[in-house]
Amino acid sequence: MPAEGANVPTQLQPRTQPSPRRTAERPAIVLESVERAYDRRDGSVVPALAGISLRAAAGELLAVVGPSGCGKTTLLELICGLQAPDGGTIACEPAVLMPQRDLLLPWLSALENAALALRIAHVPRAQARARAAALFAELGLDGFEDGRPHELSGGMRQRVAFLRTLLSGKPVLCLDEPFGALDAITRGEMQEWLAATLAREPRTVVLVTHDVEEAILLADRVAVLSPRPGRVVAQLEVALERPRSRTDGEVIALRERALSALGMGARR
Numbered sequence: 041m042p043a044e045g046a047n048v049p050t051q052l053q054p055r056t057q058p059s060p061r062r063t064a065e066r067p068a069i070v071l072e073s074v075e076r077a078y079d080r081r082d083g084s085v086v087p088a089l090a091g092i093s094l095r096a097a098a099g100e101l102l103a104v105v106g107p108s109g110c111g112k113t114t115l116l117e118l119i120c121g122l123q124a125p126d127g128g129t130i131a132c133e134p135a136v137l138m139p140q141r142d143l144l145l146p147w148l149s150a151l152e153n154a155a156l157a158l159r160i161a162h163v164p165r166a167q168a169r170a171r172a173a174a175l176f177a178e179l180g181l182d183g184f185e186d187g188r189p190h191e192l193s194g195g196m197r198q199r200v201a202f203l204r205t206l207l208s209g210k211p212v213l214c215l216d217e218p219f220g221a222l223d224a225i226t227r228g229e230m231q232e233w234l235a236a237t238l239a240r241e242p243r244t245v246v247l248v249t250h251d252v253e254e255a256i257l258l259a260d261r262v263a264v265l266s267p268r269p270g271r272v273v274a275q276l277e278v279a280l281e282r283p284r285s286r287t288d289g290e291v292i293a294l295r296e297r298a299l300s301a302l303g304m305g306a307r308r
């Protein structure tokens with residue numbers, strides 16, 4: 041059997057024609073009435089998610105927004121099979137998590153960090169490095185292959201972490217606040233970069249963010265969660281052409297609707 045990730049392309053293929061991100065209505069992720077609670081050491085129980093029903097079609101970018109502590113990371117870990125639900129069902133194509141913190145290994149170079157998923161899948165070292173190296177230039181990282189994580193900017197570290205996630209070869213990418221720690225300018229650049237990368241290398245993506253505007257700029261659909269325990273309080277379709285502009289009237293209107301679902305309409 042070939043090693044996992046062996047079919048990962050060595051180049052991101054540009055599309056000749058723009059096409060919708062949603063490549064099929066085939067569901068890639070189906071959550072039905074999912075419940076998750078944590079037992080605490082003092083014997084109390086923290087309900088994190090309650091009655092979550094969500095779907096994502098293959099090729100869809102589903103954004104999940106919600107207040108801190110409402111269960112967003114828990115949701116991604118459930119989708120990736122890193123923890124099990126207490127109730128309900130989850131059906132999902134193989135999924136990989138890009139964690140909330142980049143978790144690059146400080147003793148490895150940027151290239152070795154990016155190639156890590158391939159190495160874990162037993163792809164030989166030279167081959168894994170070659171595959172990661174082929175994508176470095178396309179992700180704006182060429183020249184930094186040998187840099188250690190502390191020598192990279194925050195945006196570069198996130199790109200290396202994203203490349204590692206992409207090279208896992210899994211069809212579903214779960215991105216947990218990928219740009220949360222970045223300044224506003226780098227964040228905007230990274231949003232554009234992610235949109236362009238996914239246009240060339242489509243995957244099903246669940247993007248967790250606390251930034252409603254980011255969700256609307258990038259997603260096909262936005263699920264809004266309530267405060268803990270997280271419930272889906274709204275789902276907004278974002279049927280707008282890409283690239284999208286912050287100042288577009290429809291983007292602003294959707295942002296208002298999402299903020300209102302979050303109960304933040306009157307506070308701004």
Ligand SMILES: Nc1ncnc2c1ncn2[C@@H]1O[C@H](COP(=O)(O)OP(=O)(O)OP(=O)(O)O)[C@@H](O)[C@H]1O
Pocket residue numbers: 078079080086087088106107108109110111112113114115140250268
């Ligand atoms: N391992 C754990 N043990 C006990 N409680 C936990 C555990 N992991 C998460 N929780 C609790 O579950 C709730 C949801 O946590 P989670 O990390 O999923 O939220 P989140 O929406 O990702 O938050 P943030 O936006 O701050 O990252 C929180 O109240 C958290 O304290």
Ligand SMILES: [Mg+2]
Pocket residue numbers: 112113114140216
């Ligand atoms: Mg989280």
